[in-house]
Amino acid sequence: MELINHATRFLFFTGKGGVGKTSLSCATAIALAGRGRRVLLVSTDPASNLDQVLGIALDGRPTPVPGVERLAALNIDPEKAATDYRERTVGPFRGVLPEASVRQMEEQLSGGCTVEIAAFDQFAGLLGAAEGTDGFDHVVFDTAPTGHTLRLLKLPSAWDGFLRDNTTGTSCIGPLSGLGAQQAVYAAAVAALQDGARTTLVLVTRPEASSLAEAERTREELQAAGLANQRLVINGVLVQPDTRDDLAAAFARRGREALAAMPAGLRGLASEQVALQPFELVGVEALRSLAAGVSPVGVPEAEGGGAAVAWPEAPDLGPLLDEMERAGRGLVMVMGKGGVGKTTT
Secondary structure: OHHHHHOOOEEEEEOOOOOOHHHHHHHHHHHHHHOOOOEEEEEOOOOOOHHHHHOOOOOOOOEEOOOOOOEEEEEOOHHHHHHHHHHHHHHHHOOOOOHHHHHHHHHHOOOHHHHHHHHHHHHHHHHHOHHHHOOOOEEEEEOOOHHHHHHHHHHHHHHHHHHHHOOOOEEOOEEHHHOHHHHHHHHHHHHHHHOOOOEEEEEEEOOOHHHHHHHHHHHHHHHHOOOOOEEEEEEEEOOOOOOOOHHHHHHHHHHHHHHHOOOHHHHOOEEEEEEOOOOOOOOHHHHHHHHHOOOOOOOOOOOOOOOOOOOOOOOOHHHHHHHHHHHOOOOOOOOOOOOOOOOOO
16 A cells, blocks of 8 residues: 555544445554554544454553554544543532532533543544654544544634634533643644644545545545645455456446546545455454555455355345335334445435
8 A cells, every 4th residue: 555655643544434444544554563663543433343353342542452563552432531521520529519519510511512522632632732642653543434524623623713712711511711721732633633744634435436526525625624635545446357247347347437537636636546355354464464465364365156155034125115104104224334335225
């Protein structure tokens, strides 16, 4: 992966669900550590699967990754961050103020604003507080799907401006006096994000029209927010389809057509393509091989002509729709990880 040769201190991998952000961010972090760099891998996704991909249990503290010297990883857990934030704020007043006043403080800090800001506070500290990452040469962020990430990346500037301009002395999470100490951290986070020599935004996409369109919208929003150092990685490109396989040939053709119609803004970015892999991208060896562009030792590539897969019996949607039609109403919830086809279903 050419990106590894141009790695700045902070690397953000962003894109729509299912494009391969986690695989590519993990592969990049492992490759940088393999070059002797000290690397911290951070997930900002509330539905993070770093644990599954790396095969270790993670929390909000840097945890060494087995099998990869100089690499540590952590998950930013919004709910845990909010719980810790509330206790830091309310704890000193227990036994000092009346119980009713303490409950009122807890109620004020129980909303979604507290959850968002507490998680953001941890994120901003990784960017703007030297003591948070001074032991690492690179900090690689595996982010949530695009919308969540755009908001996260804009929050440092928004809160820095709010703290400077607010005249009421209050916010959705209580008095601003407790946040004043963080203003320097937020300002430093803004400076880091907007400094192209320190921060790179890696737009991850697939060779699909919808994925490329979302990458272009992200590029425009980040550019407008002052985050101009961007690179494009097109993941999952089928480079040598078996022409005897109609499905593979159609998949490759659709990818070529999508790339031919790529938005002009994306064409102006430094970019690279990552081939569709014939092995599962789970575990350190598979991720190391992804970065190197080779098949992992001990993991055979898939071959055609194997035995048919025995799929479990599953009902189709027809009976469900018939039942709802007879009832005259109904509720269907479609769930699954990013990129599995929830919207299409």
